[in-house]
Amino acid sequence: MTRLLEDRFGRVATDLRVSLTDRCNLRCSYCMPEEGPDWLANERLLSDDEVVRLVRVGVEQLGIREVRFTGGEPLVRRGIVDIVRRSREIDPALELSLTSNALGLARMAPALAEAGLNRVNISLDTIRAETFHTITRRDRLHDVVAGLEAAHAAGLGPVKINAVLLRGVNDDQAAELLGWAIEHGYHLRFIEQMPLDAQHGWTREQMVTADEILASLEAVFDLSPAVEPRGSAPAELFLVNGGAATVGVIASVTRPFCGDCDRVRLTADGQVRNCLFAREESDLRAALRAGASDEELADRWVIAMRGKRAGHGIDDPTFLQPDRPMSAIGG
Numbered sequence: 001m002t003r004l005l006e007d008r009f010g011r012v013a014t015d016l017r018v019s020l021t022d023r024c025n026l027r028c029s030y031c032m033p034e035e036g037p038d039w040l041a042n043e044r045l046l047s048d049d050e051v052v053r054l055v056r057v058g059v060e061q062l063g064i065r066e067v068r069f070t071g072g073e074p075l076v077r078r079g080i081v082d083i084v085r086r087s088r089e090i091d092p093a094l095e096l097s098l099t100s101n102a103l104g105l106a107r108m109a110p111a112l113a114e115a116g117l118n119r120v121n122i123s124l125d126t127i128r129a130e131t132f133h134t135i136t137r138r139d140r141l142h143d144v145v146a147g148l149e150a151a152h153a154a155g156l157g158p159v160k161i162n163a164v165l166l167r168g169v170n171d172d173q174a175a176e177l178l179g180w181a182i183e184h185g186y187h188l189r190f191i192e193q194m195p196l197d198a199q200h201g202w203t204r205e206q207m208v209t210a211d212e213i214l215a216s217l218e219a220v221f222d223l224s225p226a227v228e229p230r231g232s233a234p235a236e237l238f239l240v241n242g243g244a245a246t247v248g249v250i251a252s253v254t255r256p257f258c259g260d261c262d263r264v265r266l267t268a269d270g271q272v273r274n275c276l277f278a279r280e281e282s283d284l285r286a287a288l289r290a291g292a293s294d295e296e297l298a299d300r301w302v303i304a305m306r307g308k309r310a311g312h313g314i315d316d317p318t319f320l321q322p323d324r325p326m327s328a329i330g331g
């Protein structure tokens with residue numbers, strides 16, 4: 001029997017974000033510290049079988065319709081192609097996607113597409129090599145560009161690009177990035193920076209707001225609101241120069257969409273998080289390893305959703321940044 005992952009406010013989670021690892025081969029300053037951090041020990045990580053089992057419980061028992069693999073960097077997880085293939089076998093209609101920095105995607109895109117992946121979301125904040133190094137602390141821009149091309153060629157589209165703007169670093173490059181994305185047929189979305197960095201260095205004043213992003217794009221492009229209703233999709237979409245291309249802005253901080261949230265997260269060590277900013281997690285891994293049945297796992301998951309808060313509360317004086325950074329939660 002299918003139950004729903006419904007919270008006290010009537011929101012139903014149908015979109016599951018699964019973190020496959022907390023490890024990453026970049027060090028984006030808004031996400032990871034320059035050195036470290038200490039990775040989760042292997043025995044704490046869900047095995048491939050455990051990941052697939054929890055995806056199956058979510059899909060078959062709890063109404064999950066969309067699964068997105070993320071991390072850390074999901075492509076560094078050795079079993080990723082197999083995990084995608086086995087997730088696809090659970091339900092041919094499941095929406096399966098991947099959020100990735102695209103390192104290694106040039107090689108892996110065909111296998112991922114063949115295994116049943118539908119789409120990718122690639123993170124890219126600049127098309128200038130120097131700025132890329134400043135943000136990610138690595139010289140890998142060419143690998144990302146090659147990964148994007150391979151994803152497009154493998155049919156993993158529409159290929160979306162997620163960009164974060166940092167004041168004084170790349171906030172003058174929004175229009176340049178949009179022009180480049182349109183030229184290559186990628187769908188660009190800007191995301192307001194959230195307080196999820198490992199160093200706890202985020203400040204509201206330093207954050208580049210959605211209004212600022214739009215103003216800098218409008219200096220170059222004519223933007224008009226796209227007619228598509230926003231629904232639970234967090235991006236506000238705009239038509240660029242009245243044409244076929246669009247750009248999205250995800251104003252997670254200044255115009256939160258928590259009231260329409262349909263997401264739930266599973267960390268790489270098997271904890272259910274009902275929100276990116278949740279202070280509590282529910283341990284499915286312990287239950288699973290103690291021999292819980294699918295029904296018992298589903299019960300725990302349903303209970304974990306009841307504690308979901310109405311909103312992230314970033315503006316509350318009592319707001320506390322989660323202990324785990326974005327890379328460990330799964331973005």
Ligand code: SAM
Nearest residue numbers: 031071072073099100101123162193194326331
């Ligand atoms: N490594 C993959 C990647 O970068 O796409 C997947 C994991 S990453 C944590 C997922 C997304 O979170 C990326 O698009 C990244 O830009 C975004 N992200 C990380 N830290 C963020 C922050 N503090 N605020 C907003 N977005 C953030």
Ligand code: SF4
Nearest residue numbers: 024026028031072101
């Ligand atoms: Fe790695 Fe993605 Fe975090 Fe960048 S945003 S450090 S690519 S996990």
